[in-house]
Amino acid sequence: MTGLGGEVIRTLLGAFAMALFPLVVVVFLIWEARKVIGRMQDRLGPTNAGTYAGPFALFQTVADGIKILTKELIIPTGADRGVFVAAPILVVTVAIAVWAVIPLGPTGLQVVDLDIGAFYVVAISALAPFSMIMAGWSSRNKYAEVGAFRAVSQIVGYEIPQVLALLIPVLLTGSLSLQDIIRAQDIAFIFVVPLAAFSFLIACVAEVGRLPFELAEADSEIVAGYFTEYSGMMFGAFYLGEFINNLTVSVIFSVLFLGGWRGPWVDQVPWLGAVWLMAKALLVFNVLVLFWAAMPRLRIDQVLAFNWKFMVPLGLVELVTVAIADKTMESLGVAQGWERSAGLLVANLVLGLAIVGVLSLVGREAKRRRSFRRPGVGAA
């Protein structure tokens, strides 16, 4: 019995460490994002103006966190109190729960290597829209409700291309375990199926609601979207959950398409895997930050049209193309190694060129049709 008890305690400690990991990383990611955004907007970002923020204001986020802990928690009149409080809890819980299967290293640096790991990530993320809809509904605020509805229709819509893109590494690996997917990437999948990586990245940006898909919290239109009414740490929970989600999608993109923890010397020093994974995730995260700083915001009809008229068809065509091209090569005897990868890459490039061709034809047609009308007519 002591053996089992010890095991439970060790598992719990590991779970706590793993749940703490994204929180700690996010503290510095927020600092990094603010610095990068500041530089891109010709500002300095957080600086060492106060006493407590440390060198380069590294601990600015910690200071912010401590400050926000002492702020009053206001529940507006007419709000549905239970749901109102449950929403921020659910955000953080769902954001952290995904980390159960994320492999930080070859062995040991993972809570549990589920054999349906990738599906677990997708299934747990299915809970995420509810926190927003709960927040929006319970606030009794029109802006909050509009924001929640925008968020939900955007997030559930972009789940489809995300899952279709996620199926491609699964299909190439023949396993849903994230460890197996990493081990299969002798060549990172981004170089094998770049179109799938592209659509996964775009879908992830939409899932986490970064610009240009930020309309759930479009501050010039609907105050702050679904968390308009939140204050103090409950607002902080939404902010935290959002950044944890950013980190999570960066890490999952790295796992699925950039080879996860793989890198030089990982075989000798297993914890180096976490460093490589975080470096790759930081790269992806900075792509998100650059989108954030550089892109204008889309309208809801544009967001939905882009999903259903471009991303979903692209995902379907890409999945069918990869599956058939791979099987055809296998029946031709090109089943293994770099030949298979090169063949898939060629198939992807051909498909990509075809898509660009179709898009340019469609665009030319639309331009021709538009020239008969006055410009500006037809915009909603």
Add this chain to the structure above:
Amino acid sequence: MIHPFAVVGLFLVVSLIFGVAPIALAWLLSPKKLNPRKQQVYESGNPTFGETWIEFKPQYYLFGLAFLAFDVEAAFLFPWALAYNQLALYAVFEAAVFLGLLGVSLVFVWRKGWLEWM
């Protein structure tokens, strides 16, 4: 040896603790001086008017419907993708038919204009 599913369950409990803890801590630490003006709903400084829980466009629902169809389809594709390595070429074509039917119906509703935002 703890079963992996039990570990997942423990992790879910731990993440729930991580969700509750900051808000519970803030509730303990924060001042509680509420008054009706502070608790007003914030709608850009204007007094709120009309019904708060507004009625939404059915368009949202249409996109939800389209999502549900593709959601079920994706769920069916997971076991197929897992078995992909053992499948023959014709089995892949069967899945392509499966995907193609939905793709065709997506194109159909698109052409009919039911996916337009009005």
Add this chain to the structure above:
Amino acid sequence: MFAGQVVFLIIACLMLGAAVRVVTSRRIFHAALWLIGSFFCVAVIYMLLESPFMAGIQLFIYIGGIAVLTVIAIMVTKGGMHPDSHTLGNGWSAAIVSISLFIVMAWTITQLGFPNEPGMPVAEEGLALLGAALVDPGGYLVPFEVVSVMLMVVLIGSLYLGRER
């Protein structure tokens, strides 16, 4: 052994409690939230049955799909607004019918003598086998393609019903 039973009982109580709240909540939005809770508990029960894929499908289709759609339908029909009682007058007779139904079913189940332990361990490659069977002409190919046709009909039919007129 014992721990599994305790977890089962806790989850079963949570699930039934949530389900009862679904059918008795005065606000429809609350009913939808309790529905999600009871779906989640069903997923946990699937984990106890060592069917992680079914648990994932439960979250993915039921919570991620059907519950989202239900919530959207509630919002679109203003159902979330009025905290009215939406039960019929025949609540008592409905309760009697369902409780007697439960008693009959539970009595039958206890009389039939089902096994206490599963005969075999879970198959290792179960999910891949399922995937292969779905596209196997000797397996479930016909239902698989029929599902596709059904989804096509659902997509077209329900968008037709709900389109802007």
Add this chain to the structure above:
Amino acid sequence: MITGVPLSWYLILGAALFCVGVYGLLANRNLIIIMMSIELMLNAVVLNLVAFARFMEPARITGKAFAIIVYATAAAEAALGLALTIAIWRTEDTVTIEEIDLLQG
């Protein structure tokens, strides 16, 4: 088996969930709640399917294949049922079954 829970417990749980669904179906007059009750009943059915699949034939896949197809059907039913609800809402401005009188002409 990791849990030590006998099959009959799962079946009784499924029966209880089904009966809660039956109560909701009979006692409510809001179409959306009725849809939710039907979802609960379908969930109970799938719970039974998965439990039987685990206990009676864990090596094979018949139970899972049935369950996943029931899921697809449930999703289709929910989508169409809610689409009908919304269609009724737009013509009748109500989702309460007593007030729907489309057939009275």
